[in-house]
Amino acid sequence: MTGTAQWQQQAREHLFQPFVDNAALQREGARVITRAEGACIWDSDGNRFLDAFAGLWCVNIGYGRPELAAVAARQMQELPYYNLFFKTVTPPVAELAAAIAELAPAHMNRVFFTNSGSEANDSVYRMVRLYWQLQEQPERQVIIARHNAYHGSTVAGASLGGMAPMHRQGGLPIPGIEHIQQPYWFDEGGDLSPEEFGLQAARALEERILAVGPEKVAAFIAEPIQGAGGVIIPPATYWPEIQRIVRKYNILLVVDEVICGFGRTGEWFGSDYYDLQPDLMPIAKGLSSGYAPIGGVIMADDFATVLAEKAGDFNHGFTYSGHPVSAAVALENLRILRAEGIVTRVREHAGPRFRQCLQQLADHPMVGEVRAVGLLGAVELVRNRETRERFPQVGQTGALCRDLALEEGLVLRATGDTLLFSPPLILNDQQMDEIIKTTKSALDRAW
Ligand code: PLP
Secondary structure, eight states, X not given: OOHHHHHHHHHHHHOOOTTSOHHHHHHHOOOOEEEEEBTEEEETTXXXXXXXXXXXXXXXXXXXXXXXXXXXXXXXXXXXXXXXXXXXXXXXXXXXXXXXXXXXXXXXXXXXXXXXXXXXXHHHXXXXXXXHHHTTOTTOOEEEEETTOOOOSSHHHHHHSOOHHHHXXXXXXXXXXXXXXXXXXXXXXXXXXXXXXXXXXXXXXXXXXXXXXXXXXXXXXXXSSBSTTTOBOOOTXXXXXXXXXXXXTTOEEEEOOTXXXXXXXXXXXXXXXXXXXXXXXXXXXXGTTTSSOOEEEEEEHHHHHXXXXXXXSOOOOOTTTTOHHHHHHHHHXXXXXXXXXXXXXXXXXXXXXXXXXXXXXXXXXXXXXXXEETTEEEEEXXXXXXXXXXXXXXXXXXXXXXXXXXHTTEEOEEETTXXXXXXXXXXOXXXXXXXXXXXXXXXXXXX
8 A cells, every 4th residue: 555545554553733623534535635735735646736724824925835744854953852941042943033023013122932822821821820910910820712712732722722613622711711702793782783792792892801800811812813713803903902901900811823923914914904902922833834843922021021030940931942953943934924924915815906806705695794904815605695694504605615625726715614725825916716616616616
């Protein structure tokens, strides 16, 4: 046995895969992906797919950039590994921290490195609680998050996240985390206008702060646009009201930039898009465009100063916090994003064009809403466009459309009956048209 059959068999017998039904996968066999270029991936049988999901929201720069491979090889030969624990640092890590600080909002100039977004949010959980202990307000330990948010799969990450199916496995959330309403107008807005609903959803934060006791609340955490939850773009009234509330009660604002960071919205960060003043920004994914695992937490200067000056030893970190190879790759990724004006192109051209293109699907009898910011988009599937009534078997139509699109060579994702798009930022106009054409064909066939 060789090639596809061999890899499928090895996976069947020895692999346990994340976020899938492993018993079903055993029967079906996994598709083997062997190579990629630009916005496309190929399987081991030679089939080509346009990847409208950039891997897992991460390959911002596109696949197959030899510059990233070259810096990884060079760094592996020169210094494949050294740590940051022994009062030591390595050149790519120092340079990457400086490069991130230059891109981040002006008041945020320090970075703590992790390997992933989940580890970044686990770090956040400890950092904010430590911060208030150091500020001599040790009772401030509650973190408020949102239902249907995604902040990762580690224990604290999944607890901060508001995914009920994740909480059900393993007895989450851990104590000290409260979840409030998400700003999902399409599903939860009822008869309210988006603007009214945005205010209502934001004021759920104030209500919860008052219910918990303002003196006990440490932080509020949210994604600028919820990604995995369904590319939920909050109404325009939402974020200004949230910003007002966290200021009023002196609560730390943690803006999870793992998806929105590094150009996805057409700005460097979702916080720039919504004009936010975060205290902490967890990052990952687009930082290295997925070429090497790396994440981190960008810290506001005031916050970092308290931890640095009052904590003594910071008793937290990972063997690979600031891995030099990942850091070199991330640095080169940021250089290319800047040098080629990729983020600007999303803001000025690709993002507005994508929104327009998605509008071509808005008249379809099964589509209740289309929405997009930058190269992040969603299509809501419904049984009744007027009432926004969903299909009775939630998720079936979404999965069907996703599978039909895949048959026609397009990778997109469905969460429930929402189709999600997050293509590489280097997507060209022709590929964008292909996404729309194939999605339309899938919708027609599913209808
Ligand atoms: N935060 C957000 C907003 C995410 O979308 C994700 C992953 O999708 C994470 C955190 C977790 O990142 P990772 O999968 O790198 O641990």
